[in-house]
Amino acid sequence: MNSLKNSLVRIALDAMGGDFAPRNEVQGAVMALKEFPGKLHVILVGDKNKISGELKNVGYNGSDIEIKHASEVVTMHDSPSKAIKEKKDSSLVVAANLVKNGEADSLVSAGNTGAVGVASIFIIGRIKGVSRPTIAAPIPNEKSGFTYISDAGAFVDSKPQHLVEFATLTSTYLKEVYGVENPSVGLLNVGEEESKGLKFTKETTELIKKTDLNFYGNIEGRDIFKGTVDVALCDGFVGNLLLKQAESMLPFLKTKFKQFAETSLWAKIQIGLAKSAVKKALYDADVDNIGGTPLLGINGITIIGHGSSPAKGIKNMILQAAKAYNADLVNKLKEAIEHEHERTQSS
Amino acid sequence: MNSLKNSLVRIALDAMGGDFAPRNEVQGAVMALKEFPGKLHVILVGDKNKISGELKNVGYNGSDIEIKHASEVVTMHDSPSKAIKEKKDSSLVVAANLVKNGEADSLVSAGNTGAVGVASIFIIGRIKGVSRPTIAAPIPNEKSGFTYISDAGAFVDSKPQHLVEFATLTSTYLKEVYGVENPSVGLLNVGEEESKGLKFTKETTELIKKTDLNFYGNIEGRDIFKGTVDVALCDGFVGNLLLKQAESMLPFLKTKFKQFAETSLWAKIQIGLAKSAVKKALYDADVDNIGGTPLLGINGITIIGHGSSPAKGIKNMILQAAKAYNADLVNKLKEAIEHEHERTQSS
Numbered sequence: 243m244n245s246l247k248n249s250l251v252r253i254a255l256d257a258m259g260g261d262f263a264p265r266n267e268v269q270g271a272v273m274a275l276k277e278f279p280g281k282l283h284v285i286l287v288g289d290k291n292k293i294s295g296e297l298k299n300v301g302y303n304g305s306d307i308e309i310k311h312a313s314e315v316v317t318m319h320d321s322p323s324k325a326i327k328e329k330k331d332s333s334l335v336v337a338a339n340l341v342k343n344g345e346a347d348s349l350v351s352a353g354n355t356g357a358v359g360v361a362s363i364f365i366i367g368r369i370k371g372v373s374r375p376t377i378a379a380p381i382p383n384e385k386s387g388f389t390y391i392s393d394a395g396a397f398v399d400s401k402p403q404h405l406v407e408f409a410t411l412t413s414t415y416l417k418e419v420y421g422v423e424n425p426s427v428g429l430l431n432v433g434e435e436e437s438k439g440l441k442f443t444k445e446t447t448e449l450i451k452k453t454d455l456n457f458y459g460n461i462e463g464r465d466i467f468k469g470t471v472d473v474a475l476c477d478g479f480v481g482n483l484l485l486k487q488a489e490s491m492l493p494f495l496k497t498k499f500k501q502f503a504e505t506s507l508w509a510k511i512q513i514g515l516a517k518s519a520v521k522k523a524l525y526d527a528d529v530d531n532i533g534g535t536p537l538l539g540i541n542g543i544t545i546i547g548h549g550s551s552p553a554k555g556i557k558n559m560i561l562q563a564a565k566a567y568n569a570d571l572v573n574k575l576k577e578a579i580e581h582e583h584e585r586t587q588s589s
Numbered sequence: 590m591n592s593l594k595n596s597l598v599r600i601a602l603d604a605m606g607g608d609f610a611p612r613n614e615v616q617g618a619v620m621a622l623k624e625f626p627g628k629l630h631v632i633l634v635g636d637k638n639k640i641s642g643e644l645k646n647v648g649y650n651g652s653d654i655e656i657k658h659a660s661e662v663v664t665m666h667d668s669p670s671k672a673i674k675e676k677k678d679s680s681l682v683v684a685a686n687l688v689k690n691g692e693a694d695s696l697v698s699a700g701n702t703g704a705v706g707v708a709s710i711f712i713i714g715r716i717k718g719v720s721r722p723t724i725a726a727p728i729p730n731e732k733s734g735f736t737y738i739s740d741a742g743a744f745v746d747s748k749p750q751h752l753v754e755f756a757t758l759t760s761t762y763l764k765e766v767y768g769v770e771n772p773s774v775g776l777l778n779v780g781e782e783e784s785k786g787l788k789f790t791k792e793t794t795e796l797i798k799k800t801d802l803n804f805y806g807n808i809e810g811r812d813i814f815k816g817t818v819d820v821a822l823c824d825g826f827v828g829n830l831l832l833k834q835a836e837s838m839l840p841f842l843k844t845k846f847k848q849f850a851e852t853s854l855w856a857k858i859q860i861g862l863a864k865s866a867v868k869k870a871l872y873d874a875d876v877d878n879i880g881g882t883p884l885l886g887i888n889g890i891t892i893i894g895h896g897s898s899p900a901k902g903i904k905n906m907i908l909q910a911a912k913a914y915n916a917d918l919v920n921k922l923k924e925a926i927e928h929e930h931e932r933t934q935s936s
Contacts, residue, residue: 384844395779399787432742432829440746440826463833467841479787480827482779486810487831491838494814495871497731502870513870516863523849523860524842 246281251564254346258288258315258333259353260556261549267352268296270556274564275306277557282564285310285346288333312336318549322356326364334358338365341542348543348563352534352551358544359396359537366542369572371579374400375539376408377478377546378415380532381488382524383469388532390416391466391474395482396537402446405429405475406586407579409455411538412473414578419569428461428471430480436460446475452586492528495520533558536566538575543567593628593908594915600907601693605635605662605680606700607903608896614699615643617903621911622653624904629911632657632693635680659683665896669703673711681705685712688889695890695910699881699898705891706743706884713889716919718926721747722886723755724825724893725762727879728835729871730816735879737763738813738821742829743884749793752776752822753933754926756802758885759820761925765916775808775818777827783807793822799933839875842867880905883913885922890914 255271257264264286271284283306286293290311297307314332316325326335334353338361340346349366351358359375368375379394392412393400400408409427416422429446431439436447438460450457458471466474466484476484499520503513525531533555534547545563547555602618604611611633618631630653633640637658644654661679663672673682681700685708687693696713698705706722715722726741739759740747747755756774763769776793778786783794785807797804805818813821813831823831846867850860872878880902881894892910894902 384841386848398779430830432745432826463830463835464837464840466834467837476830479779480830483777483810483823483827483831484834487813487834488810490811490814493811494731495842498870499866501733502866509866509869512862512866515859516866519846519849519856519859519863520867522856523845 246278246561246564247568249568250281250283251348251567252283252285252346253348253350253560253563254285254287254337254340255560256288256333256337256349256351256353256358257286257293258312259351259358259549260547260551263352264288264293264296266551266553266556268293269300269553270551271307271560272300272302273553273557274560275304277561278564282306282560283308284560285337285340287312287337287340288315289313310336310340316354316357318354320354320357322354322360325354325357326360334361335365338362341366347567348545350534350545350547350559350563352547352549352556352559355395355546358546362537362540362542362544366540366544369539369541369576369579371583372407372411372539374404374407375537376411377481377535378412378473378538379481379485379535381466381485383467385469387469389466389469389474390472391476391481391485393476393478393481394485394535395478398477398479400477402442402449405446405477406449406453406582407539409450409473409475410453410578410582411575413455414575415536415538415566415571416472418571418574419566422472424456425472426456426458427473427475428458428465430474430476430484431460431462433462434460442477449586453582454585492524530555531558533562536562541572543571593625593911596915597628597630598695598911598914599630599632599693600695600697600910601632601634601684601687602907603635603680603684603696603698603700603705604633604640605659606698606705606896607894607898610699611635611640611643613898613900613903615640616647616900617898618654618907619647619649620900620904621907622651624908625911627653629653629907630655631907632684632687634659634684634687635662636660657683657687663701663704665701667701667704669701669707672701672704673707681708682712685709688713694914695892697881697892697894697906697910699894699896699903699906702742702893705893709884709887709889709891713887713891716886716888716923716926718930719754719758719886721751721754722884723758724828724882725759725820725885726828726832726882728813728832730814732816734816736813736816736821737819738823738828738832740823740825740828741832741882742825745824745826747824749789749796752793752824753796753800753929754886756797756820756822757800757925757929758922760802761922762883762885762913762918763819765918765921766913769819771803772819773803773805774820774822775805775812777821777823777831778807778809780809781807789824796933800929801932839871877902878905880909883909888919890918
């Protein structure tokens with residue numbers, strides 16, 4: 243993420259979504275604008291007074307930030323579809339409508355993941371030919387890159403045809419936005435052999451072989467951190483569990499270090515010395531350095547982040563959205579889905 | 590694992606199973622005997638010449654080790670059921686028969702996991718009332734204990750009734766062998782709310798509520814490392830993926846450290862200092878310090894280990910088996926399954 247093209251990208255930021263909203267949202271937006279001056283326009287959607295207050299706190303008075311008032315907030319405990327239906331003046335719904343109406347190019351939210359998904363699907367809409375959008379979540383791997391779990395939980399109980407769509411969308415995303423050449427796709431399974439697994443995995447394998455995706459075959463749980471493939475394909479039930487387990491690795495390490503540091507003074511000194519090395523070595527394993535995860539298959543760009551995202555996380559989400567827009571992602575996805583449907587239906 | 594009762598435990602050790610067999614198996618057996626002299630009798634099953642050679646190498650000449658010759662070996666690439674049917678004189682099949690015939694109390698193998706499962710189920714047999722045995726795999730957690738993923742891959746595509754059996758078997762194992770009082774059971778799902786997930790998870794929840802298991806409700810992927818519950822319940826397809834991902838955390842860290850150490854001399858020094866602290870802090874996250882995983886529901890004690898197990902890992906597998914035998918595990922499991930069936934059928 244070290245360059246952005248010259249075109250201005252308009253970001254509709256759900257400023258009330260995260261756990262520390264609107265503070266982190268405002269600070270993140272200002273950080274993004276400082277990093278790429280003149281290339282971003284951020285519309286902060288939410289409580290006008292609170293947002294203005296935060297903007298004053300950080301001393302921002304430029305013209306690249308605009309406030310769009312919204313009186314309601316979708317909380318983490320709201321039922322997604324109910325919230326979208328009933329809270330018409332929520333920051334999330336208003337932000338999604340900005341994208342729908344062409345007033346913004348991208349929706350960025352650290353709010354209720356399910357609600358961001360529902361808002362994206364039902365307000366912004368799906369790309370023609372996509373029956374189920376997918377969350378493509380980057381997990382750091384040993385090859386100093388990322389393995390994308392797709393679907394990381396947009397839907398559960400998907401069918402083989404959906405997984406082929408997930409693979410097409412995610413491969414195209416990696417190719418167009420991150421320049422990954424011919425991204426490889428592995429199917430998460432309990433063994434490498436094709437005979438292993440479920441009826442579901444066998445059917446998916448058969449179907450995916452008809453596409454011209456770069457299909458590697460089965461991969462196992464260890465291949466995510468190992469980086470065997472670019473895309474680790476699975477149903478959202480499985481993907482969500484794996485994503486959350488992978489994300490809990492750093493908190494687990496921190497707790498273990500803390501516990502060990504408490505055992506003796508020497509242990510405390512050792513852990514003190516170790517900490518900064520570990521932090522640097524695991525820099526890209528920190529989700530906040532990545533930002534969020536795209537919801538692919540939407541007729542617009544949606545980036546979903548953790549509720550707990552710090553300002554840096556929000557900044558990176560905005561930059562992710564901008565990069566996707568600069569790559570003309572939505573049109574590339576449309577072409578890829580059309581092409582895949584032609585392939586699988588003609589063969 | 591710091592005490593063993595006085596009764597002698599007879600271990601049938603598949604001495605040809607692991608990747609470094611029979612060397613690590615022989616060394617592991619000798620280590621276990623040294624730790625608990627007079628309490629263990631290990632039958633090393635496999636190639637007599639090779640095993641004798643290794644015994645000579647370590648200078649063991651006591652009477653607590655016996656060699657039982659077997660001329661064949663089940664390899665990691667063998668199809669499990671085919672191997673058990675055709676390789677009648679393999680170390681695994683011969684070892685399983687020792688348990689079946691009452692000449693040994695426990696089967697320990699670091700060989701082909703699938704084949705150890707098939708040998709256990711079809712040679713030693715299942716406990717009456719158990720339709721599917723389960724692999725209960727310990728994952729270290731923040732509470733300085735372990736979260737047991739059950740089923741970690743004995744079967745795929747299990748039904749809700751099977752999961753209730755897995756929960757019963759694993760809870761009983763933790764209570765009887767490790768003294769965990771009233772073990773808590775969580776159902777792995779994509780959210781905490783009961784409405785979340787699959788038809789399968791909803792049906793499992795309904796069924797498990799009829800038992801008197803200590804059911805916590807839904808847990809998420811992050812709860813495994815967090816240690817929210819003692820037993821993380823799931824189908825073996827999901828459990829196998831989560832187990833292998835959890836196990837790949839340490840190799841991932843090692844690679845990341847190595848990569849960072851190569852960036853500068855100062856980084857190298859930092860990582861050097863950090864390494865021993867990390868190793869100590871993560872001592873119990875090392876699978877070899879645990880040993881293996883029990884296959885529960887078998888009419889005997891089966892401990893399955895990693896092919897790559899070092900001698901220490903083999904030693905810990907033997908001690909796990911002995912501890913389970915000392916706790917009269919099989920009879921306790923029989924009682925628990927009977928009790929659970931009465932509960933779920935009468936209500």
